[in-house]
Structure formats: structure tokens, C-alpha cells
Amino acid sequence: MRAGSIRLWIDERLSITTAAEMARKKEVPLHRHTIWYYLGGMTLFLFSVQVVTGILLLLYYRPSAENAFESVQFIMTEVKFGWLIRSVHSWSANLLIATLFMHMFSVFFLRAYRKPRELTWFTGMLLLFIALGFGFSGYLLPWNKLSFFATKVGTDIAGVIPVVGDSLLRFLRGGNDVTGATLTRFFGFHVAVLPAITTVLIAIHLLLVQLHGMSVPPQYEGKNLRRMKFFPNFFLRDLIGWILAIGVLAALAALFPWELGEKADPFAPAPAGIRPEWYFLFMFQTLKYIPARIFVFEGEVIGILVFMIGGLLWLLVPFLDRSDDQQKRRPIFTLVGVLIVLYIVTMTIIGYLA
Amino acid sequence: MNQETPIYMNCAEAPGALKKPRRHGQARALKCAVLLSLVLMIAFFSFGRASAQKKDSCVECHSQMEAELLKPVELMKNDTHNSRGLSCVDCHRGDASQDDPMAAMDPKKGFIGKPDPENIPAFCGSCHSNADQMKKFAPALRVDQEREYGTSVHGKRLQAGDRKVATCISCHGNHGIRAVNDSLSPVYSLNVAETCSRCHASADYMKGYAIASDQYDKYKSSVHAKALYERQDLSAPTCNDCHGNHGAAPPGVASVANVCGQCHARQSTLFASSPHKTAFDAMQIGECLECHSNHDILPPSDEMLGTAEKSVCTSCHTEKEDNGFVTAGEMRARIGELITAINATNDILNQAERSGMEVSRPKFELNEARDALTHARVLIHSFSLDEVDRVIKPGLEIARKGHRAGEDSLSEWSYRRKGLAASLFFILFLAALVYLKLRQIESSQRKGGE
Numbered sequence: 001m002r003a004g005s006i007r008l009w010i011d012e013r014l015s016i017t018t019a020a021e022m023a024r025k026k027e028v029p030l031h032r033h034t035i036w037y038y039l040g041g042m043t044l045f046l047f048s049v050q051v052v053t054g055i056l057l058l059l060y061y062r063p064s065a066e067n068a069f070e071s072v073q074f075i076m077t078e079v080k081f082g083w084l085i086r087s088v089h090s091w092s093a094n095l096l097i098a099t100l101f102m103h104m105f106s107v108f109f110l111r112a113y114r115k116p117r118e119l120t121w122f123t124g125m126l127l128l129f130i131a132l133g134f135g136f137s138g139y140l141l142p143w144n145k146l147s148f149f150a151t152k153v154g155t156d157i158a159g160v161i162p163v164v165g166d167s168l169l170r171f172l173r174g175g176n177d178v179t180g181a182t183l184t185r186f187f188g189f190h191v192a193v194l195p196a197i198t199t200v201l202i203a204i205h206l207l208l209v210q211l212h213g214m215s216v217p218p219q220y221e222g223k224n225l226r227r228m229k230f231f232p233n234f235f236l237r238d239l240i241g242w243i244l245a246i247g248v249l250a251a252l253a254a255l256f257p258w259e260l261g262e263k264a265d266p267f268a269p270a271p272a273g274i275r276p277e278w279y280f281l282f283m284f285q286t287l288k289y290i291p292a293r294i295f296v297f298e299g300e301v302i303g304i305l306v307f308m309i310g311g312l313l314w315l316l317v318p319f320l321d322r323s324d325d326q327q328k329r330r331p332i333f334t335l336v337g338v339l340i341v342l343y344i345v346t347m348t349i350i351g352y353l354a
Numbered sequence: 355m356n357q358e359t360p361i362y363m364n365c366a367e368a369p370g371a372l373k374k375p376r377r378h379g380q381a382r383a384l385k386c387a388v389l390l391s392l393v394l395m396i397a398f399f400s401f402g403r404a405s406a407q408k409k410d411s412c413v414e415c416h417s418q419m420e421a422e423l424l425k426p427v428e429l430m431k432n433d434t435h436n437s438r439g440l441s442c443v444d445c446h447r448g449d450a451s452q453d454d455p456m457a458a459m460d461p462k463k464g465f466i467g468k469p470d471p472e473n474i475p476a477f478c479g480s481c482h483s484n485a486d487q488m489k490k491f492a493p494a495l496r497v498d499q500e501r502e503y504g505t506s507v508h509g510k511r512l513q514a515g516d517r518k519v520a521t522c523i524s525c526h527g528n529h530g531i532r533a534v535n536d537s538l539s540p541v542y543s544l545n546v547a548e549t550c551s552r553c554h555a556s557a558d559y560m561k562g563y564a565i566a567s568d569q570y571d572k573y574k575s576s577v578h579a580k581a582l583y584e585r586q587d588l589s590a591p592t593c594n595d596c597h598g599n600h601g602a603a604p605p606g607v608a609s610v611a612n613v614c615g616q617c618h619a620r621q622s623t624l625f626a627s628s629p630h631k632t633a634f635d636a637m638q639i640g641e642c643l644e645c646h647s648n649h650d651i652l653p654p655s656d657e658m659l660g661t662a663e664k665s666v667c668t669s670c671h672t673e674k675e676d677n678g679f680v681t682a683g684e685m686r687a688r689i690g691e692l693i694t695a696i697n698a699t700n701d702i703l704n705q706a707e708r709s710g711m712e713v714s715r716p717k718f719e720l721n722e723a724r725d726a727l728t729h730a731r732v733l734i735h736s737f738s739l740d741e742v743d744r745v746i747k748p749g750l751e752i753a754r755k756g757h758r759a760g761e762d763s764l765s766e767w768s769y770r771r772k773g774l775a776a777s778l779f780f781i782l783f784l785a786a787l788v789y790l791k792l793r794q795i796e797s798s799q800r801k802g803g804e
Contacts, residue, residue, distance in 0.1 A: 063525040254774040
């Protein structure tokens with residue numbers, strides 16, 4: 001009786017029954033590509049892991065050039081299960097980027113960005129860019145030698161961007177060089193600015209998904225597809241995936257704890273083989289192959305501009321793929337997508353082997 | 355001066371020299387013209403000289419010559435004196451403004467051709483011993499080289515009439531003298547030993563001097579030569595650092611410790627306050643070199659200490675009851691104990707690191723134990739077991755602490771694996787439960803649908 005009255009009290013204020021009714025009605029179409037629908041939920045789950053482990057790390061992490069490395073060392077050696085939290089945070093971040101890329105390409109190849117889901121694609125792409133920003137800013141936070149020099153190289157590349165490059169470099173570094181000011185700034189981006197933007201974007205993204213429902217690939221459009229209830233059928237399948245993901249994260253953290261390396265020394269020479277995190281490697285490797293000068297232009301500038309234009313075109317894909325026949329296959333887009341995937345995979349492998 | 359241009363002793367001999375005029379008017383006009391021409395020529399050449407380099411007939415003539423007479427001019431191009439504006443006459447005197455070789459090299463003008471070996475120190479010393487003169491070019495350079503040379507074995511033998519010994523030019527060269535810090539100079543740190551060896555490694559040349567000629571070969575195998583040539587450590591000693599340069603002489607027995615102590619100050623001080631000092635002095639033994647040798651000083655090893663086969667202690671302390679014999683054995687044992695502890699800790703920490711454990715702090719702290727070992731190896735020169743123990747004990751404590759950290763890391767690693775196994779079991783169990791629940795729901799949904 002008491003529980004019933006509490007539920008009524010909440011329902012009067014939050015309309016839970018209406019939300020539950022909506023959830024009960026939500027269905028997932030079943031076809032041979034249904035498996036790709038799980039990637040969005042998996043990404044969201046890994047993001048939640050990031051939030052929880054990130055908050056736990058914040059209890060001990062100290063964002064200054066003098067203390068950052070030592071505080072992470074303390075987390076790894078002295079704090080009970082600190083090693084687990086940090087390793088899960090690092091591994092989960094990498095898995096999150098991986099599932100994000102897979103989610104993005106699955107949406108691309110299934111052409112789930114079609115009308116009226118342009119804004120869903122748009123917010124998803126922004127979330128991917130922000131995730132890369134999370135990775136870039138978080139990489140520096142342990143203040144070790146490798147991350148220090150990788151940030152130096154990464155911000156150097158940002159500094160090459162025409163017109164805004166110089167200002168952008170100073171903005172990112174908080175000065176001319178990578179210093180303690182850069183660390184503090186990156187910490188601010190990592191734990192305040194980016195999470196705030198991410199929260200808003202995730203809310204919009206999820207709202208749009210609810211609004212438009214699951215997209216059906218063009219070839220199944222109009223067909224009488226079998227459907228699965230979201231609650232509990234799809235959700236429980238999602239849950240199994242999340243539980244297994246916890247197992248994978250625990251195994252990775254226990255068997256391959258995330259290394260700490262040596263403390264950054266701004267006066268030491270750059271170590272050999274500096275390279276960014278794997279998800280930036282295809283761009284980094286491409287820039288290495290571009291000649292110093294292309295006609296009268298700097299090769300690096302051309303390379304960065306090409307990536308920027310490529311990113312912009314990718315972002316605008318729903319507006320570029322505006323076929324009158326929404327159900328028609330678009331082999332040119334599929335071909336471009338396949339080539340991009342092959343390019344990213346090949347350059348990443350070359351970058352690792354180089 | 356052009357090679358084709360002959361030298362005329364006076365103007366009358368020259369082709370086109372002035373002839374006696376036939377007529378007075380003509381003569382007068384001609385005189386005026388000649389006078390005017392001369393004035394113009396003098397003005398022209400004066401201006402030319404003022405703006406051009408000072409005339410140097412030595413270089414002009416020797417540049418046209420061949421072989422040995424050309425060599426000085428060629429060598430001068432890299433000469434440090436020449437680069438400071440000095441030329442032949444600044445050492446050889448004479449008059450470089452004269453085109454006539456006889457006038458230029460007139461002994462009345464102080465010309466000195468090739469100085470005799472016994473005069474070379476004074477020849478160079480005319481500037482290098484003159485503080486006022488040296489201040490103009492190199493104010494920081496010492497001006498006592500000539501005096502120092504007089505105290506050297508070379509200098510003394512030269513004064514006694516031995517013309518084979520080294521003088522200034524033997525080491526520095528003559529016309530192509532480079533600054534000491536020029537890497538191509540024969541007296542640059544990396545080249546000194548080879549320069550000395552030109553005489554001292556030649557058995558033929560050294561015949562009659564009653565000293566060995568194998569110093570250079572021995573030196574090349576020494577720890578000092580390795581540091582100098584392999585690590586390019588210019589602070590590593592070469593011949594002149596122990597023997598002196600201008601005052602080169604073998605250090606006496608009483609000076610050896612002081613010579614080595616220039617760099618190995620701590621060892622030298624410890625030895626001087628040890629009981630060995632008195633004993634070595636009484637026996638007239640050259641302190642450091644008795645154990646470490648002189649030219650072929652090998653990298654010191656722990657085997658030199660103790661009572662085993664390669665020990666240097668047992669060359670004097672032969673009796674097992676001898677206090678020195680016992681102390682040497684004890685010190686060796688202490689050093690060995692610390693080495694074993696450091697190696698064991700290093701191994702276990704590396705093993706933990708390979709397993710993915712974070713052990714950078716104990717690894718860093720282990721450096722303190724390594725420092726203690728280095729310190730102990732220095733302290734053996736006090737020949738006091740208490741002194742050695744004073745640093746060995748803290749070193750051992752640090753190494754053991756590191757070892758415990760390594761053991762803890764490995765047991766933590768083992769614990770994590772067990773924990774992972776238990777967690778995975780629980781996680782898979784949970785996933786299976788959810789799966790069963792899902793099957794149950796879907797089964798009831800199918801039944802409901804039917």
C-alpha cells in the first residue's frame with residue numbers, strides 16, 4: 001500500500017506510467033543486420049563505465065605537473081583496487097572509441113542517416129569527435145614521457161591549421177609549450193567541458209532515437225518485418241552484452257594493466273617511436289607520407305586540410321546522399337565507405353608496424 | 355711580386371729607365387712630367403697600401419717556391435698565430451717589406467732562419483714568456499711554459515746538449531700550430547697520447563734512455579683510454595694529465611697519490627688517512643700504482659679485493675692470520691652480499707614489471723642501494739671494515755625493502771589472477787542467469803502469442 005502510494009506520488013509528478021507505456025510499445029525490427037543495433041547501447045554502457053571510473057579516479061588524481069604522475073603512481077600501487085579502476089578506465093576508453101567507430105560505420109553502411117534521421121547522425125558524429133577529444137586530453141593526464149611528447153606532436157599538428165592554427169595551439173597548450181598549464185587545461189576539458197557537452201548531445205541523440213525509432217535498412221523498407229519488444233527482450237540481450245563487457249574489461253585490466261611509464265621530463269630528448277593513440281594513428285601515418293611541399297604549399301597543411309574537409313563531408317553525408325528514391329541502394333557511398341575503412345585499417349597497421 | 359718580374363738593384367738598370375735629355379726645354383718638361391707621375395704613383399700606392407694588406411715579401415716569395423720552402427706558407431693557412439695577424443717576421447724577424455730576398459732576410463735586421471733545437475724554447479718564449487706581449491692576443495694563456503719546460507726531463511736534457519729530446523715544435527708543430535682546443539691539434543686531448551708516442555713508443559728512438567717504449571700500448575688498454583676514446587670523455591686523463599705537459603716528468607713515488615688524487619680525490623684522501631700510507635711510504639712503494647698499475651690501469655673489479663686468486667691484497671697480506679688478510683676477506687664478503695641483494699631485487703622487480711605490475715618506485719629506490727655499493731667500493735681505500743659497513747648496511751636494507759616490494763607485487767599479481775577467475779565465474783554466471791530469464795520470458799511470450 002505504502003509502495004503504491006509512493007509510486008502514485010512520483011507518477012503524478014514525472015508521468016512514469018506514460019514513459020513505461022512508451023517503453024512497452026517500443027519495438028526493434030528483426031532482420032539479418034539487427035546485431036548492429038547493439039553497438040549504440042554498448043557504447044553508451046562503456047561511456048557510463050568511463051563516468052563511474054573517472055569519478056573514482058578524481059578522488060586521488062592531482063592535476064599538476066608536479067603531482068600528476070605521482071598521484072597516478074599512488075593510485076596504481078597504494079590505493080585499494082586503484083590499479084583496477086585506472087586500467088578499466090583506460091581499456092574502456094579504447095573499447096568505447098572502437099565501438100563508436102563500428103557504430104558509425106554500421107549506421108553509414110545501413111544508411112540509417114536517411115531522412116528524418118539527419119540530426120541523429122549529426123549528433124552522433126559530434127559525439128565521436130568529442131570522444132576523440134576525451135582520448136586526446138585524457139592521454140596527457142598521467143604526465144608520463146610518452147603522453148607528454150605525443151601531446152607536443154599532436155598540438156604541433158593542430159598549430160599547422162591555416163589561419164587559426166597558431167591561436168589554437170596557444171589555446172590548447174596554455175602557452176607556447178606543453179607545460180603544467182597544458183595539463184591543467186586538458187584536465188579541465190576532460191572532466192568538465194567535454195562531459196557537459198557530451199551529456200547534452202547524448203540526451204539529444206537518445207531523444208531522437210526514441211522519436212524516430214530504429215532505422216530499417218533500405219532493402220527491408222516497406223517489408224513486413226518481424227519485431228522484437230525493446231523491453232524486456234532487446235534490453236535483456238543488451239544487458240548480457242554489458243555483463244560480458246564487464247568481464248572483458250576485468251580480464252584486460254587484470255592481465256594487461258595499463259602501463260604508467262616514466263614521468264615526463266620536458267628537458268629530456270623525445271623518446272624514439274612517439275606515436276599517438278591508435279585511433280589517431282591513420283592520420284598521423286598519412287601526414288608522415290605527405291611530402292614537405294606540394295607545389296607552393298606545405299605538405300602538412302594540405303594533409304590537415306584534406307582530413308578536415310573529409311571530416312566535414314562525412315558529417316554532411318545525410319545531406320549529400322539525397323536520393324529521390326529513399327530505398328534505392330547507393331553503391332557509390334558504399335564503395336567510398338569500404339575504401340575509407342580499408343584506408344583507416346591499413347594505415348593503422350602500417351603505423352603500428354613502422 | 356710576380357715570378358716573371360726580375361729584381362733590379364736600381365732604377366737605372368731597369369728597361370725604360372730615364373735617359374739624359376737632349377734639350378733643356380724638353381728636359382724640363384720631361385722632369386715635370388716625371389715628377390708629377392712619381393707624385394701620382396706615390397699617392398696611388400700609398401692609398402693602395404693603406405687599404406690593402408701589409409706587404410709580406412716572405413709569403414710572396416715562398417708561395418712561388420716548391421717542396422720544403424713552400425711548406426711553411428701552406429701550413430700557415432691553419433696556424434693560430436697567422437689567424438691572429440702574425441706572420442713570418444714576428445718569429446723569424448727580418449724585413450718583410452723588402453722585395454730583395456737578401457734585404458728581407460738580412461741577419462743585421464735580426465733575421466733567424468731555422469733555429470737550433472736548443473734555441474727553440476727561447477725562440478717561442480720570446481713571446482710566450484712575455485706577459486705584455488701575450489696579453490695582446492690571449493690574455494688567459496699562461497706565460498711560464500718556457501720556465502716549466504726547463505724543469506722537465508726534456509728541458510734538462512736539452513740543456514745538457516741532447517738534441518733528440520722534445521722541444522716546443524715536437525709537440526705543437528712549427529708553421530701549422532693550432533690552438534690546443536682545436537681537435538686537429540696534436541696536443542688536443544684525444545691526440546696527446548699519439549703525439550707523445552711518436553717518440554716514446556719508438557724503441558729505436560728511445561734506445562739509450564733506459565725507459566720502456568710500451569707505455570702507449572699499455573695506455574690504450576687502460577680504463578682511462580676507454581673513457582677518452584670510446585666515450586669521448588675529454589676529462590679522462592691522457593699522458594699530460596699525470597706527467598704534466600711543458601714540465602713533463604715521471605711523478606716520483608711520493609707524488610703518485612697526489613697525481614691520481616687530482617681526479618680520484620676521495621680515494622686519495624681515504625688512503626692518506628689509512629694505515630697503508632705509513633707502510634707504503636716506509637717501503638717506498640708508489641701508493642695507487644702498487645694495486646692499480648700505472649699506464650695500463652684496468653677497470654677496477656671486486657675481484658681485486660679479498661683473498662681469492664685475483665686479489666691484490668694477498669700480494670702483501672699472505673698469512674691467513676694476518677689482520678689485513680682477514681679484513682680484505684671481510685670487506686669482499688660485504689661487497690658481495692650487497693651485490694647479491696641488489697641483483698636479486700632487480701630480478702624480482704623486473705619479473706613483476708614484465709607481469710604488468712607498477713614497480714617504478716621500488717626500482718627507482720634501488721638506485722640508492724647501487725649508490726651505496728659505489729660508495730662502499732670507494733671506502734675500501736680506507737681499509738676499515740667499519741667504514742665499509744657504514745654504507746653497506748643501509749644499502750642492504752634498501753635492497754631488501756625493494757625485494758619485499760617485488761614479492762608483494764608478484765603475490766598481488768597472483769591474487770589478481772585468482773580474483774579475475776572468481777569474477778569471471780560470477781560474471782558468466784550472471785550473464786547465464788539473464789539469458790535463462792530471457793529465454794523464459796520469450797517462451798512465455800510465444801505461448802501467449804499462440
